[in-house]
Amino acid sequence: GWPDNTPDLQRYYPNSVMETGYDILFFWVARMIMSGLEYTGQAPFHTVYLHGIIRDESGRKMSKTTGNVIDPLEVIDQYGCDALRFTLLTGSSPGNDMNLSLDRIAANRNFCNKIWNATRFVVTNQGTAFASGTGTWNLAGFTLPDRWILSRLSRLTGDVTRLFDSYNYGEAGRQLYDFFWSEFADWYIEIAKIRLYDTDARAQATVRRVLVHVLDRTLRMLHPFIPFVTEAAWQHLPNDGDALIVADWPTESPIAIDEEAEANMAILFEVIRAIRNIRSEYNVEPGKQIKALIAAGDHYAMLTKQIDIVTSLARLDKTTLVLAAALAEKPEQAVGQVISGGIEIYLPLAGMLDIQAERERAQKDLAVLEKGIAGSRGKLSNKGFVEKAPPEVVSRERERLADLELQLAKVQDRLKELETMS
Structure with a gap:
């Protein structure tokens, strides 16, 4: 090493990135740069990545005196090191402090469990042909959901790579979280089950390949955030590498971007969500298959092709389902909703x-909401509260009032619909 120009010094000096807290920028980082320039003529690194201070959930600096220190070893023992690592990486942005709560760590432990359970499903259903390496891509067999998830994966890959290059690890992790949980696990895997449990061998082969491909690429991008769970999961997938930590980083494929598939799936999801919301709002048994009438308008052809997905995920009775471009007349005694694209659902x-019981429940909800609205309006009309309370408290109260008024409008609409069913 210095002052001798040894091979090790040539290899490791100068380095590239220095990661440190902003609180020691002048005490340590500046001195390193000045010393490096003085003795070698080169700065020891070209980029300084500053992280913030980890504070407690109330925003206070952790200290033994205050008694609010979170022991990382205890957290790791209870929630796992991957959950803690993912929380620290995704909960802050460069240079900003982070309020750390155990609830957030617990939620990210659940995310790690989600990764493991999704991997177990994919591995269990991958099939012997693909596991032995004899399977091939059936490009002609790609369905709308296949094209959608591959398009979303390609966009994600490009976005995460760019975020990594700009040191925005928090946003990269949040995008990976949303994709894996909401799009891959909650939507694509549930849709894939329909084809996996069907008798069409070609469709099964295609969906298996897509499942493994998407999981493999997502695990590679999640690995820097969640190294142990992703490594263990990846080892169960068919691959040519020895370890995930040395596997190639995935690359974005512009060819895979399919805006039409993404737009159509957005419509499909909205139809399913609307039906699920109505079922939940009116306490329909979760497993009960029900009748539905859908006026699909310009989306009739697309929804007709994807009707198995709608009936399966929304729990509709396929034998009584009415799907048309337009309905001759609106059905009586039916709950209706209009969504994007002018699609009507009844x-x-x-x-x-039990109409009477539902009406009584709605009237009770109405009374509670009206009382809450009256109290909130009273607070906000009080000059003393508005002028003396902290701005964030007043803002929260205004948001609460807006939310209560929105809930009130929904309950009033429900009461009107119940009246039509009497």
Whole structure:
């Protein structure tokens, strides 16, 4: 090493990135740069990545005196090191402090469990042909959901790579979290089950390949955040490498971007969510298959091709489902909703509900909301509260009032619909 120009010094000096807290920028980092320039003529690194201070969930600096220190070893023992690592990486942005709560760590432990459970599903259903390496991509067999998830994966790969290059690890992790949980696990895997449990061998082969491909690429991008769970999961997938830590980083494929597939799937999801929300709002049994009437308008052809997905995920009775470009007349005694693209959805729930009990429940909800709204309006009309309370408290109260008024409008609409079913 210095002052001798040894091979090790040539290899490791200068380095590239220095990661440190902003609180020691002048005490340590500046001195390193000045010393490096003085003795070698070169700065020891070209980039300084500053992280913030980890504070408690109330924003206070952790200290033994205050008694609010979170022991990382205890957290690791309870929640796992991957959950803690993912929380620290995704909970802050460069240079900003982070308020750390155990609830957030617990939520990220659940995310690690989600990764493991999704991997177990994919591995269990990958099939012997693909496991032995004899399977091939059936490009002609790609369905709308296949094209959608591959398009979303390609966009994610490009976004995460760019975020890594700009040191924005928090946003990269949050995008990976949303993709894996909401798009891959909650949507694509549930849709894949329909084809996996069907008798079409070609469709099964295609969906298996897509499942493994998407999981493999996502695990590679999640590995810097969640190294142990992703490594263990990846080892169960068919691959040519020895370890995930040395596997190639995935690359974005512009060819895979399919805006039409993404737009159509957004419509499909909205239809399913609308039906699920109505079922939940009117306490329809989760497993009960019900009748539905859908006026699909310009989306009729697309929804017709994807009707198995709608009936399966929204729990509709396929034998009584009415799907048309337009309905001759609106059905009576049915709960209706209009969503994007002018799609009309009607669920005839009259025979499945205790109308009187539902009306009484709605009226109770109405009374509670009206009382809450009156109290909130009283607070906000009080000059003393508005002028003396902290701005964030007043802002929260205004948001609460807006939310209560929105809930009130929904309950009033529900009461009107119940009246039509009487």
